[in-house]
Amino acid sequence: MTMRVESRRDDNGRLLKITIYKGTAKKVQLQFDFAQDEFIDTITFFGRREELPSASEIVALISAKFMERVQTLGNIEDALPTGTNSIGQVTANAGTNLNTSLLALEAGGNLAAILARLDVALSTRALEAGGNLATIAGKDFATQTTLALLKTRADLLATEATLATIHGHVDSIDGKITACDTGAIAGSLTQSTKHDAATYKTVLASLNADGNLVAGVANKLIKLHYLFIMATATVEGDIKDKSGGVAFIHFKHQDREGVSTAFLSYPACLMKSQAVGDPLYVDFSTAAQCYFTAVYTDADAV
Numbered sequence: 001m002t003m004r005v006e007s008r009r010d011d012n013g014r015l016l017k018i019t020i021y022k023g024t025a026k027k028v029q030l031q032f033d034f035a036q037d038e039f040i041d042t043i044t045f046f047g048r049r050e051e052l053p054s055a056s057e058i059v060a061l062i063s064a065k066f067m068e069r070v071q072t073l074g075n076i077e078d079a080l081p082t083g084t085n086s087i088g089q090v091t092a093n094a095g096t097n098l099n100t101s102l103l104a105l106e107a108g109g110n111l112a113a114i115l116a117r118l119d120v121a122l123s124t125r126a127l128e129a130g131g132n133l134a135t136i137a138g139k140d141f142a143t144q145t146t147l148a149l150l151k152t153r154a155d156l157l158a159t160e161a162t163l164a165t166i167h168g169h170v171d172s173i174d175g176k177i178t179a180c181d182t183g184a185i186a187g188s189l190t191q192s193t194k195h196d197a198a199t200y201k202t203v204l205a206s207l208n209a210d211g212n213l214v215a216g217v218a219n220k221l222i223k224l225h226y227l228f229i230m231a232t233a234t235v236e237g238d239i240k241d242k243s244g245g246v247a248f249i250h251f252k253h254q255d256r257e258g259v260s261t262a263f264l265s266y267p268a269c270l271m272k273s274q275a276v277g278d279p280l281y282v283d284f285s286t287a288a289q290c291y292f293t294a295v296y297t298d299a300d301a302v
Contacts, residue, residue: 017029020058039110040113198297210281210283223266223300224280233289235284238282239271242279249271272300
């Protein structure tokens with residue numbers, strides 16, 4: 001990336017500030033402070049570390065700026081008179097031409113001092129004491145105990161047969177909930193238990209209109225031993241021994257209200273049909289979706 005450099009000097013020609021542009025917008029600044037002996041004492045950096053040029057690049061830039069000053073002074077001085085004067089060579093004390101490449105970092109000079117300060121400054125900026133970078137660097141993420149445990153768990157889950165089983169159960173539960181919501185489960189679930197010389201049967205029903213709670217059984221009486229009702233809106237009605245029959249249980253509930261009766265063991269019951277073959281019937285006076293759980297027997301013939 002092309003770098004552009006601007007410099008600022010004081011009235012004595014000393015270099016005060018160098019601004020280095022990388023590209024069109026990114027920039028860093030180097031500010032120079034001089035000691036009483038006129039040597040550079042401190043160099044202050046302004047800008048983001050990752051945008052700083054390397055130490056050698058900075059030295060090269062500073063060298064170029066010093067050379068600009070020399071060239072400027074040469075331009076404003078009168079031209080050298082013709083004769084034996086040589087431009088481009090420096091005569092050493094021994095009478096030989098001095099190799100100008102040795103001027104890059106002369107011992108004890110300004111450029112050597114600048115390089116030393118740059119090396120220290122850049123190394124200390126990498127992980128400032130107590131800063132975020134130092135905190136992050138102190139974490140050994142490759143061997144952190146917690147991460148290792150998480151990886152172990154993740155590897156197990158990837159091949160865990162239990163996941164397939166869980167998935168099957170979730171699908172099954174979802175199907176049952178859907179069936180309850182649509183009313184499709186009404187009358188389809190029965191569970192029998194032998195007790196008290198009778199077989200208890202259970203029916204789950206979802207009704208929003210008049211209809212059988214328990215269907216009639218030929219030559220049998222229906223005895224109701226337990227009843228649970230849950231309303232989804234304002235509802236009122238009766239449980240009768242058949243359509244148009246005698247109302248034995250009256251219910252009236254608001255949204256999400258319900259009732260659960262005590263369980264009466266056979267041969268006792270909450271109510272029963274009056275004639276063999278008759279059903280237990282729900283007669284709504286105010287209809288709404290309503291869920292019923294009924295436990296009954298059909299053991300008696302009279």
